[in-house]
Amino acid sequence: AQSVTQLGSHVSVSEGALVLLRCNYSSSVPPYLFWYVQYPNQGLQLLLKYTTGATLVKGINGFEAEFKKSETSFHLTKPSAHMSDAAEYFCAVSEGGGATNKLIFGTGTLLAVQP
Amino acid sequence: DVKVTQSSRYLVKRTGEKVFLECVQDMDHENMFWYRQDPGLGLRLIYFSYDVKMKEKGDIPEGYSVSREKKERFSLILESASTNQTSMYLCASSPAQGGNQPQHFGDGTRLSIL
Numbered sequence: 001a002q003s004v005t006q007l008g009s010h011v012s013v014s015e016g017a018l019v020l021l022r023c024n025y026s027s028s029v030p031p032y033l034f035w036y037v038q039y040p041n042q043g044l045q046l047l048l049k050y051t052t053g054a055t056l057v058k059g060i061n062g063f064e065a066e067f068k069k070s071e072t073s074f075h076l077t078k079p080s081a082h083m084s085d086a087a088e089y090f091c092a093v094s095e096g097g098g099a100t101n102k103l104i105f106g107t108g109t110l111l112a113v114q115p
Numbered sequence: 116d117v118k119v120t121q122s123s124r125y126l127v128k129r130t131g132e133k134v135f136l137e138c139v140q141d142m143d144h145e146n147m148f149w150y151r152q153d154p155g156l157g158l159r160l161i162y163f164s165y166d167v168k169m170k171e172k173g174d175i176p177e178g179y180s181v182s183r184e185k186k187e188r189f190s191l192i193l194e195s196a197s198t199n200q201t202s203m204y205l206c207a208s209s210p211a212q213g214g215n216q217p218q219h220f221g222d223g224t225r226l227s228i229l
Contacts, residue, residue, distance in 0.1 A: 044207075052215075101210075
């Protein structure tokens with residue numbers, strides 16, 4: 001069965017500092033991987049996804065993630081944090097092929113950005 | 116842009132009531148999903164549907180049922196609400212073209228059961 005582990009339920013960075021949010025997955029088949037962001041009192045918004053091809057994926061708001069098969073990781077980074085990046089971030093893996101597109105979510109990382 | 120609309124942002128109900136949460140999507144997606152979100156637990160799948168009148172249980176279906184009579188609408192039903200069902204409920208939809216398609220989410224319904 002597939003699973004996702006997000007290391008660090010809370011991460012705090014200073015404005016302008018590097019953001020690194022960790023995600024490791026477990027999958028017996030080539031995975032499809034997603035990062036979502038949730039701002040307070042809102043639903044989840046897709047940041048970026050990896051399906052096939054280039055392992056470095058660029059998303060919205062200056063975020064990017066690198067798929068590393070050997071490390072079973074899909075960490076999310078942003079070179080310089082902005083106050084508006086404060087939100088909760090979820091990593092997810094698609095539960096294999098087929099038409100149902102079920103996603104397995106990690107437990108989330110709450111990012112705080114200090115002025 | 117895909118729009119997933121949940122009928123209520125905030126809802127307060129009493130123990131034992133039958134509660135209906137409604138979700139509508141405007142992109143003709145085949146798949147629709149209901150999750151509940153609790154602090155420290157992430158998103159847990161309650162039910163999903165891959166076609167009209169079709170449904171499958173997710174990870175935590177107990178105490179819930181669903182209805183999908185039209186392709187664009189997916190309803191979550193709490194048959195007899197209990198306080199442990201106080202939570203944030205999120206609806207999502209996606210097309211049927213394999214696991215590489217992202218899910219699109221509504222803004223959520225924060226449900227309190229008193």
